[in-house]
Amino acid sequence: MTNDLSELNVPYRLLLGPGPSLVHPRVYRAMTAPVIGYLDPVFIQLLDDTQRPLRTVFRTENDFTMAISGTGTAGMEAAIYNVVEPGDTVVVCQNGYFAVRMADMVRRCGGEVVLVEADWGKLIEPERVEAALKDAGRVKVVAIVHGETSTGVLQPLEEISRIAHEHGALLLADAVTSLAGCELRIDDWGIDVCYSGTQKCLSAPPGMAPLTMSAQAMEAVAKRSEPVRSWYVDVSMLQNYWGGGNARAYHHTPPMTMLYALREGLRIVLEEGLETRIVRHLRNARAFWTGVEAMGLTLHVEEKHRLTPLTTVRVPEGIDEMALRQGLLLEHNIEIGRGFGNLEGQVWRIGLMGYGSSEENVFALLYALETQLAKQKFGRDRGAGVAAAARAFAAD
Numbered sequence: 001m002t003n004d005l006s007e008l009n010v011p012y013r014l015l016l017g018p019g020p021s022l023v024h025p026r027v028y029r030a031m032t033a034p035v036i037g038y039l040d041p042v043f044i045q046l047l048d049d050t051q052r053p054l055r056t057v058f059r060t061e062n063d064f065t066m067a068i069s070g071t072g073t074a075g076m077e078a079a080i081y082n083v084v085e086p087g088d089t090v091v092v093c094q095n096g097y098f099a100v101r102m103a104d105m106v107r108r109c110g111g112e113v114v115l116v117e118a119d120w121g122k123l124i125e126p127e128r129v130e131a132a133l134k135d136a137g138r139v140k141v142v143a144i145v146h147g148e149t150s151t152g153v154l155q156p157l158e159e160i161s162r163i164a165h166e167h168g169a170l171l172l173a174d175a176v177t178s179l180a181g182c183e184l185r186i187d188d189w190g191i192d193v194c195y196s197g198t199q200k201c202l203s204a205p206p207g208m209a210p211l212t213m214s215a216q217a218m219e220a221v222a223k224r225s226e227p228v229r230s231w232y233v234d235v236s237m238l239q240n241y242w243g244g245g246n247a248r249a250y251h252h253t254p255p256m257t258m259l260y261a262l263r264e265g266l267r268i269v270l271e272e273g274l275e276t277r278i279v280r281h282l283r284n285a286r287a288f289w290t291g292v293e294a295m296g297l298t299l300h301v302e303e304k305h306r307l308t309p310l311t312t313v314r315v316p317e318g319i320d321e322m323a324l325r326q327g328l329l330l331e332h333n334i335e336i337g338r339g340f341g342n343l344e345g346q347v348w349r350i351g352l353m354g355y356g357s358s359e360e361n362v363f364a365l366l367y368a369l370e371t372q373l374a375k376q377k378f379g380r381d382r383g384a385g386v387a388a389a390a391r392a393f394a395a396d
């Protein structure tokens with residue numbers, strides 16, 4: 001038998017797309033710790049150690065706050081599969097790709113979907129949610145995306161939360177991209193179910209999905225008339241596992257290495273401070289926006305509704321968007337994302353998330369963008385973007 005496999009050789013890329021984002025070097029280091037058994041007291045301590053900072057980062061006192069084994073989408077499944085039963089009506093606010101995915105999951109759970117739609121790049125208006133709730137009869141859940149990575153919109157949640165509760169519905173929010181990058185207040189804003197992922201602003205690899213559920217949401221799970229249709233993400237079993245003290249029963253073998261990564265990612269967030277981190281995302285995003293506009297490019301989302309960790313830049317007329325992305329990757333080692341769904345071919349999606357949100361990355365990216373656009377004969381004033389960003393940083 002011959003072994004023709006060469007040694008794994010993965011290039012180091014500057015990941016400035018919609019995710020995965022750059023992994024913090026300390027997180028990589030934590031991931032080399034040895035794997036231990038799930039009944040090891042050291043491991044049990046690790047679960048407790050992870051739960052506390054998760055509550056801090058979510059800004060919640062929710063007893064049920066843990067991390068699902070799996071990527072952000074597993075968090076979405078855990079959220080939806082636990083609270084939705086056959087026959088339940090769910091209002092899904094749909095102005096981007098991830099809400100399309102939510103609606104699909106609700107239907108797979110036997111739920112009835114009522115869509116409140118807006119253009120991709122615009123907000124969901126609270127009045128529209130209110131009207132849908134008035135029309136729909138009894139609604140169990142209002143589902144919405146906080147930071148829509150497909151469009152670059154940050155959706156305000158407080159008003160919609162109030163309206164949902166007035167109508168006796170739970171509010172379920174996707175915070176995969178917004179957690180630890182944007183203001184997010186689970187308890188103050190009354191969000192009942194919220195999930196995230198490790199691979200966006202937490203600067204860890206993809207693989208875990210933080211999840212928090214309010215007492216009301218847990219009560220809705222307890223009152224279910226049939227078991228959750230997913231065994232793996234059934235929160236009543238997971239609760240025993242994460243909160244079970246010495247009585248912890250085996251549920252599944254947790255991916256230890258990813259828990260080390262999440263723990264270190266959270267430790268870094270707490271060290272920096274949540275507020276400081278949010279301001280850093282804003283500052284770097286603003287300088288980047290100033291830079292791209294100075295280059296003659298247009299941003300897809302109105303400034304006051306923009307998501308700071310993820311910016312959508314319009315592809316100008318006559319530009320080959322794929323050739324530009326290829327040039328960025330092959331000549332500058334930088335990955336950015338393409339538009340998809342309704343925005344396919346229309347935007348680039350650029351992430352300045354977590355560890356990746358830095359001054360030096362803003363400059364590297366603007367320089368690379370200007371170089372690649374010049375190859376396609378776009379832009380008159382080479383260096384205008386970098387200069388404008390430098391001025392924006394200086395003035396900030």
Ligand SMILES: *Cc1c(COP(=O)(O)O)cnc(C)c1O
Pocket residue numbers: 019071072073074076098145147148149150174175176177197199206
């Ligand atoms: C990335 C993302 C997801 C999905 O997460 P995966 O880690 O790709 O499974 C869900 N919602 C939003 C808003 C995201 O940005």
